[in-house]
Amino acid sequence: xxxxxxxxxxxxxxxxxxxxxxxEMYPIGYQSYNEELxxxxxxxxxxxxxxxxxxxxxxxxINQSKTDIMSYYLNGQQFNMNFSYLIQTEPKGMVDAxxxxxxxxxxxxxxxTFGMPDTLFKPDxxxxxxxxxxxxxxxxxxxxxxxxTEAWFKLxxxxxxxxKDGELEVIKIxxxxxxxxxxxYAWGIAVWKSKFQHxxxxxxxxxxxxxxxxxxxxxxxxxxEGFKVCALKGELFLDIGTLEDLTKAIKYMDIxxx
Numbered sequence: 025x026x027x028x029x030x031x032x033x034x035x036x037x038x039x040x041x042x043x044x045x046x047x048e049m050y051p052i053g054y055q056s057y058n059e060e061l062x063x064x065x066x067x068x069x070x071x072x073x074x075x076x077x078x079x080x081x082x083x084x085x086i087n088q089s090k091t092d093i094m095s096y097y098l099n100g101q102q103f104n105m106n107f108s109y110l111i112q113t114e115p116k117g118m119v120d121a122x123x124x125x126x127x128x129x130x131x132x133x134x135x136x137t138f139g140m141p142d143t144l145f146k147p148d149x150x151x152x153x154x155x156x157x158x159x160x161x162x163x164x165x166x167x168x169x170x171x172x173t174e175a176w177f178k179l180x181x182x183x184x185x186x187x188k189d190g191e192l193e194v195i196k197i198x199x200x201x202x203x204x205x206x207x208x209y210a211w212g213i214a215v216w217k218s219k220f221q222h223x224x225x226x227x228x229x230x231x232x233x234x235x236x237x238x239x240x241x242x243x244x245x246x247x248x249e250g251f252k253v254c255a256l257k258g259e260l261f262l263d264i265g266t267l268e269d270l271t272k273a274i275k276y277m278d279i280x281x282x
Contacts, residue, residue, distance in 0.1 A: 025159060028129060029074045029082035029137045032121040033067065033093055034112035037142075039266050046090045048141040050264060053277035065096065066264055066273070067141035069148070071103060077151035079137045080105045083128070085112050085121040117236045119228050126225045129218070135159065136221055139213045144273055145171065146260040153256055154215040161191070165251040166220045166243065168194060169213035171261035176201060179210035179263075180240035184255045194253040199240035211240070212261040220246060 037047035051063035074082060082100065086093055088111055100107030110124045122138070135158060137151055150169045158167045170182050183196040183206060198205050224242055231237045247253055264270040 025133055025135055026130065027077070027079045027081070027135045027137060027155065028125070029079040029139075030085065030122055030125055031067070031070065031082060031139065031141050032085045032118050033090060033141050034085050034087040034115070034121055035142075036087070036115055037265075040264075040270065045092050046086075047264065048090075049092055049096060050142075050270070052144070052264065052273055066144065067093075069144055070139045070141050071097070071105070073139065073145075073148050073151045074137055075103055075105060076149060077137055077155045079151070079155075082107050083125045084109050085124055086110075087112055087115070118239050119224065119237045119242060122221075122239070123225050123228045126221060129221065133218045134221075135218075136216050137213075138215070140263075142264050143212060144260075144262040144264075144276070145169065145212055145258055147258065150256065150258045151213060151215070154213070157254070157256065158215050158217065161254075163252050164191070164217075164254050166214065166216040166246060166253045168211040168243075168253070168255045169258050170209040170255045171212050171258045172208050173210045173261060174208075176204050176208075176210070179212075180238075180243075181205045181207055182209050182211045182255065183207040184209065187254075192255045192257070194243075194247065194255050197240045197244050197247070199238050209255075209257070210261065211243075211255070212258065214243075220251065223249070223251070 033048045040047050048067040049065045052066045053064050054061045055064035097107050112121050154167050158164050180199045184192050184194055187193040227242050262273045264273045
């Protein structure tokens with residue numbers, strides 16, 4: 025079953041403005057380049073995790089101003105991957121960005137690996153574990169990487185429980201709750217089959233509310249429709265979308281987190 029990665033990078037990054045470059049290119053930690061240490065863009069950790077999961081075909085969704093992402097990653101050959109770029113001309117949110125990929129996907133069954141390029145997570149191998157699980161279990165439609173967090177008020181809080189088959193099943197997702205929910209875990213990365221991509225595309229097409237459609241709400245709608253949604257637990261999830269979170273990520277990498 026072929027795999028495709030989707031990296032949504034069309035956000036305006038207003039909470040970190042003004043920046044002279046895309047927030048996804050913010051240097052955090054270091055990489056080896058020509059046998060020397062050089063700064064590493066935060067999004068590159070996601071790219072390497074996708075590669076570790078044998079996802080070689082990746083779609084970046086960018087806006088028309090984010091040419092620095094294209095200039096750095098080019099066609100992906102330096103990572104032994106193939107990168108394509110789609111433009112989201114209006115800031116209509118993450119679900120809209122994900123739907124833009126649908127016309128470019130094959131008719132046969134496939135797997136989507138999805139992560140956010142302004143985040144860091146551990147272990148690096150979690151995508152590989154998610155892909156392995158969803159390919160092994162025919163009845164799993166969507167599997168989430170969930171992480172312990174204290175920032176319950178700004179993430180998609182995810183309640184899980186052991187199912188009869190021993191799998192960790194997702195039973196509820198609440199996006200940015202106003203009251204602390206009965207879980208300490210939030211989803212941060214995801215892998216899904218073509219069945220869910222079709223559902224996502226149709227749900228977005230039929231959505232008529234004024235409020236922006238968020239991905240966690242589509243996950244919840246899929247649950248109600250009987251989709252099998254499972255999870256694997258990760259160790260750490262860091263978002264650099266705000267100055268406070270960016271500072272935490274820099275400190276983590278400085279003490280050897282990378």
